[in-house]
Amino acid sequence: MAAAAFDVIGVGNAIVDVIAQADEAFLGRNGLDKGVMTLIDADRARTLYDVMGSALEMSGGSAANTLAGLASLGGRGAYIGKVRNDQLGGVFSHDLRAIGVDYRTAAAHSGPPTARCLIFVTPDAQRTMQTYLGISVELGLADIDEQAIRDAEVTYLEGYLFDREDAKKAFVHAAEIAHAAGRKVALTLSDPFCVNRHRDAFLHLVRGHVDILFANEAEITALYQAKSFDGALQHVRGHCEIAALTRSEKGSVVVAGGELHVIDAQRVAKVVDTTGAGDLYASGFLFGLTQGRNLADCGRIGSIAAAEVIQHYGARPETSLAALVNQKGL
Amino acid sequence: MAAAAFDVIGVGNAIVDVIAQADEAFLGRNGLDKGVMTLIDADRARTLYDVMGSALEMSGGSAANTLAGLASLGGRGAYIGKVRNDQLGGVFSHDLRAIGVDYRTAAAHSGPPTARCLIFVTPDAQRTMQTYLGISVELGLADIDEQAIRDAEVTYLEGYLFDREDAKKAFVHAAEIAHAAGRKVALTLSDPFCVNRHRDAFLHLVRGHVDILFANEAEITALYQAKSFDGALQHVRGHCEIAALTRSEKGSVVVAGGELHVIDAQRVAKVVDTTGAGDLYASGFLFGLTQGRNLADCGRIGSIAAAEVIQHYGARPETSLAALVNQKGL
Numbered sequence: 230m231a232a233a234a235f236d237v238i239g240v241g242n243a244i245v246d247v248i249a250q251a252d253e254a255f256l257g258r259n260g261l262d263k264g265v266m267t268l269i270d271a272d273r274a275r276t277l278y279d280v281m282g283s284a285l286e287m288s289g290g291s292a293a294n295t296l297a298g299l300a301s302l303g304g305r306g307a308y309i310g311k312v313r314n315d316q317l318g319g320v321f322s323h324d325l326r327a328i329g330v331d332y333r334t335a336a337a338h339s340g341p342p343t344a345r346c347l348i349f350v351t352p353d354a355q356r357t358m359q360t361y362l363g364i365s366v367e368l369g370l371a372d373i374d375e376q377a378i379r380d381a382e383v384t385y386l387e388g389y390l391f392d393r394e395d396a397k398k399a400f401v402h403a404a405e406i407a408h409a410a411g412r413k414v415a416l417t418l419s420d421p422f423c424v425n426r427h428r429d430a431f432l433h434l435v436r437g438h439v440d441i442l443f444a445n446e447a448e449i450t451a452l453y454q455a456k457s458f459d460g461a462l463q464h465v466r467g468h469c470e471i472a473a474l475t476r477s478e479k480g481s482v483v484v485a486g487g488e489l490h491v492i493d494a495q496r497v498a499k500v501v502d503t504t505g506a507g508d509l510y511a512s513g514f515l516f517g518l519t520q521g522r523n524l525a526d527c528g529r530i531g532s533i534a535a536a537e538v539i540q541h542y543g544a545r546p547e548t549s550l551a552a553l554v555n556q557k558g559l
Numbered sequence: 560m561a562a563a564a565f566d567v568i569g570v571g572n573a574i575v576d577v578i579a580q581a582d583e584a585f586l587g588r589n590g591l592d593k594g595v596m597t598l599i600d601a602d603r604a605r606t607l608y609d610v611m612g613s614a615l616e617m618s619g620g621s622a623a624n625t626l627a628g629l630a631s632l633g634g635r636g637a638y639i640g641k642v643r644n645d646q647l648g649g650v651f652s653h654d655l656r657a658i659g660v661d662y663r664t665a666a667a668h669s670g671p672p673t674a675r676c677l678i679f680v681t682p683d684a685q686r687t688m689q690t691y692l693g694i695s696v697e698l699g700l701a702d703i704d705e706q707a708i709r710d711a712e713v714t715y716l717e718g719y720l721f722d723r724e725d726a727k728k729a730f731v732h733a734a735e736i737a738h739a740a741g742r743k744v745a746l747t748l749s750d751p752f753c754v755n756r757h758r759d760a761f762l763h764l765v766r767g768h769v770d771i772l773f774a775n776e777a778e779i780t781a782l783y784q785a786k787s788f789d790g791a792l793q794h795v796r797g798h799c800e801i802a803a804l805t806r807s808e809k810g811s812v813v814v815a816g817g818e819l820h821v822i823d824a825q826r827v828a829k830v831v832d833t834t835g836a837g838d839l840y841a842s843g844f845l846f847g848l849t850q851g852r853n854l855a856d857c858g859r860i861g862s863i864a865a866a867e868v869i870q871h872y873g874a875r876p877e878t879s880l881a882a883l884v885n886q887k888g889l
Contacts, residue, residue, distance in 0.1 A: 249657075250877070283627065283654040283875060286616035297613065316646035316672070324613040327579075342646070545613060547580075547872075 231380075233412070235331065236304040236519035238381035240373070240403050241292025242365040242389050242396075243310030243334070244344040245317045246504070248542050249284040251349035256357055261349060266358040266420045268392060269347075274361035277347055286317070287543040288324035289346055290365075291419055292387040294505045294544045298512025298534050300329040301550040304519060307331040307377050309403075311368045317343040318364075324545070333374045340364045350542065354500040366393040373403050379410040382519050383441070385511070388419035388448075391427040404438040415441035417511055418448035425451055435468050441518070442469040443511050446476050473514050473528065475507055475535075483514075483528045492528035495536035505544025509534040512550070526559060533557055561710075563742070565661065566634040566849035568711035570703070570733050571622025572695040572719050572726075573640030573664070574674040575647045576834070578872050579614040581679035586687060591679060596688040596750045598722060599677075604691035607677055616647070617873040618654035619676055620695075621749055622717040624835050624874045628842025628864050630659040631880040634849065637661040637707050639733075641698045648673040648694075654875070663704045670694050680872065684830040696723040703733050709740040712849050713771070715841070718749035718778075721757040734768040745771035747841055748778035755781055765798050771848070772802045773841050779804055803844050803858065805837055805865075813844075813858045822858035825866035835874025839864040842880070860884055 256263050259280065269277065288297075296306040308325055312318030314336040321343060325332045344365035349357045368390070378384050384407040390396040404414045416439045418424050424431055431452055435442060442465065446458050449472075455461035458476070462484060465472045471485040480494040513534035517527030534550050541547050586593050589610065599607065618627075626636040638655055642648030644666040651673060655662045674695035679687045698720070708714050714737040720726040734744045746769045748754050754761055761782060765772055772795065776788050779802075785791035788806070792814060795802045801815045810824040843864035847857030864880050871877050 278653060281653075281657060283618070283657045284650075285873060286650060288613070320614075320616060323608060323611075327611060327613045542877075543615060 233380060233382040234305070235307045235377065235381035237296065237299055237383045237385050237515050238307040238309065238377055239292035239296040239385045240309045240390065240400065241290050241387040242344055242362060243293060243312045243321055244290040244346045244360065244365060245321050246287050246289035246346050246348050246544060247278070247284045248287065248348045248350060248502070248504070249282040251282065251351060253351060256349065256351070261357050261359065263351070263357050264355050265422050266360055266389070269359050269361050271341070271361060274345065274347065274359070277359055281347060285542060286320065287545060288321045289544050291389055291417065291508050292385055293325060294508035295385060295511045295515070296330045297325065297328050297545045298509045298550060299516050301546045302512060302516040302530070302534065302554065303551045304516045307333055307381060309333050309368070309372060309374060311365050311372060312336050312343040313340060313364045314338050315342050317345060333377055334372050337364050337367065340367055348504055350502045350504070354503050354539065356502060356504040362393070366396055368399055369395045370399050370402055373399050373406070375406050378403055378406045379412070381412060383413045383415050383515055385415045385515065387417050388423050388431065391423060391430060397430070401438070408438070413440040414438055415443065415515065417443040417507065418452060421447040421451040424448050428452065440470045442472045443507065444472070444474055445507055446474065449474055471524070473510070473531065475510050481510065481528050481532065483524045485524055488524060490525040490528055492525065492532055495532045497536050497540050500539050502542045503539050505538040506535045508544060509538040509546065530554055530559055533559070563710060563712040564635070565637045565707065565711035567626065567629055567713045567715050567845050568637040568639065568707055569622035569626040569715045570639045570720065570730065571620050571717040572674055572692060573623060573642045573651050574620040574676045574690065574695060575651055576617050576619035576676050576678050576874060577608070577614045578617065578678045578680060578832070578834070579612040581612065581681060583681060586679065586681070591687050591689065593681070593687050594685050595752050596690055596719070599689050599691050601671070601691060604675065604677065604689070607689055611677060615872060616650065617875060618651045619874050621719055621747065621838050622715055623655060624838035625715060625841045625845070626660045627655065627658050627875045628839045628880060629846050631876045632842060632846040632860070632864065632884060633881045634846045637663055637711060639663050639702060639704060641695050641702060642666050642673040643670060643694045644668055645672050647675060663707055664702050667694050667697065670697055678834055680832045680834070684833050684869065686832060686834040692723070696726055698729055699725045700729050700732055703729050703736070705736050708733055708736045709742070711742060713743045713745050713845055715745045715845065717747050718753050718761065721753060721760060727760070731768065738768070743770040744768055745773065745845065747773040747837065748782060751777040751781040754778050758782065770800045772799045773837065774802070775805045775837055801854070803861065805840050811840065811858050811861065813854045815854055818854060820855040820858055822855065822862055825862045827866050827870050830869050832872045833869050835868040836865045838874060839868045839876065856889060860889055863887055863889070
């Protein structure tokens with residue numbers, strides 16, 4: 230097997246986040262399910278934007294956030310995901326390349342606009358996401374850069390892609406190429422509602438195609454329809470080589486066959502916006518893994534990366550994660 | 560004179576800010592003059608954006624920031640400034656309306672794109688601004704909503720408009736309408752280099768058309784080619800009804816004929832990004848003034864508003880300024 234040119238290649242929905250504060254009453258008035266990601270169409274996106282407060286725009290997209298975090302840690306990353314050749318597409322492409330990620334997908338010259346995610350942050354720092362997928366779901370088999378996937382130690386896929394049939398096919402195709410090249414495949418379940426929508430497909434994928442699974446407590450219990458976190462943990466042990474399960478302020482649990490680690494969350498002075506916490510945990514974990522670190526250190530680096538991103542608005546790091554990890558002696 | 564429908568109407572360049580961190584070496588390498596605003600063309604904007612780090616986008620524009628701050632304080636504001644009907648224009652319009660400002664200008668359906676300002680924030684929290692004015696400078700006489708100006712207690716103009724001849728005409732026209740209706744005209748000098756480019760025109764305007772002048776130390780000394788702040792202060796006393804002169808961490812000085820107030824700056828835990836400090840000082844000052852507060856309180860409210868905006872990235876408030884002012888007992 231040739232040396233990997235990339236530590237990680239991500240495949241995901243290329244999205245620009247539109248972030249505003251909102252209170253609980255606003256969520257209620259507009260029928261928004263707190264804490265989860267809901268898919269919306271162009272009309273609903275327009276209507277919601279009209280009532281949304283003054284916002285800031287920042288590149289997002291779950292896997293893209295993870296790759297941005299990986300780059301900030303010093304890792305070598307690539308990304309596959311689709312934007313239009315519009316202003317928001319320009320923003321997305323710029324931000325990913327500016328941080329050193331090899332962005333592989335050409336912008337589409339026709340079709341719907343670049344995807345956006347309206348993110349409502351409540352005073353408790355929880356985020357409620359309303360996503361208009363736009364052109365991002367037109368990611369198809371032709372966009373999967375097979376050579377880049379063969380060149381990456383880990384191919385990282387986001388569960389959100391399962392919401393569209395073509396993207397799901399591209400997803401499975403990418404996993405197959407990676408495995409054929411002797412590489413690893415990682416998956417994040419993304420969202421409990423996404424898991425509920427596609428449970429059977431996810432279970433099939435986790436059992437047959439995924440080496441490294443990321444999920445939070447709500448997602449992993451949804452996947453196995455388990456009554457408790459521990460119940461889900463016992464299931465996933467047998468299904469994946471490595472599972473990294475995040476539990477917000479309770480930290481994370483990493484399980485790999487007989488090996489099990491319970492990692493504390495990093496303390497932070499004030500949580501501002503939890504958007505991207507899971508994405509950045511995955512950055513740190515995958516960075517550690519591709520650097521040959523032990524699983525406990527992978528989890529700790531994940532926690533440090535997640536702690537940075539929840540202390541400000543937006544899902545991409547604002548400070549050098551490599552410097553933070555150094556400070557912590559890791 | 561009829562009761563005013565608006566406390567303040569602002570006229571300015573409608574701009575979306577693109578904000579990234581940069582170090583001093585970056586500024587040097589790219590020939591950027593630290594701390595000031597430089598006008599750039601579309602090509603230079605593209606080249607600079609290519610080397611700029613990962614950024615966040617937030618609505619900006621000096622007078623628009625001031626009106627956003629006024630709205631956050633509970634004031635009634637309107638705004639005149641030009642965007643294209645593109646994605647960034649949509650962002651600008653949305654953000655201003657979302658905070659309750661009556662945005663008066665229709666988006667252009669042809670011409671250059673919405674203006675953007677690339678803002679490089681150095682670790683000392685100073686901002687260096689590179690502005691591509693795009694469609695914003697096509698603001699002309701036809702865009703000046705005369706009735707709205709007559710309906711506003713104060714017409715607030717930004718000096719940046721002086722960089723284009725048509726905008727300058729629109730500017731003077733707005734001042735004349737306001738005065739004919741018995742209203743007040745306020746001006747911010749915006750930038751010392753802008754003052755140097757247009758000193759005679761500014762002096763003429765300040766003497767003949769401006770009731771309330773905002774300037775920082777560099778701008779007011781540039782205007783009068785004075786050797787010291789105090790020298791400039793003695794000049795401006797005779798030229799304007801009210802001058803509010805800001806001096807960063809040294810606070811501000813308000814002078815009105817024989818009346819003079821020295822206002823301390825609000826202490827802040829950490830200065831993150833000084834972009835918008837002057838704009839938000841003007842928000843607070845004009846809010847106080849149109850509420851009939853004394854000049855010392857106007858300056859204090861200005862300081863509170865400025866202190867909020869320098870503690871985070873971006874030039875618009877992230878918290879309710881009305882609540883902050885209440886907390887301070889003002």
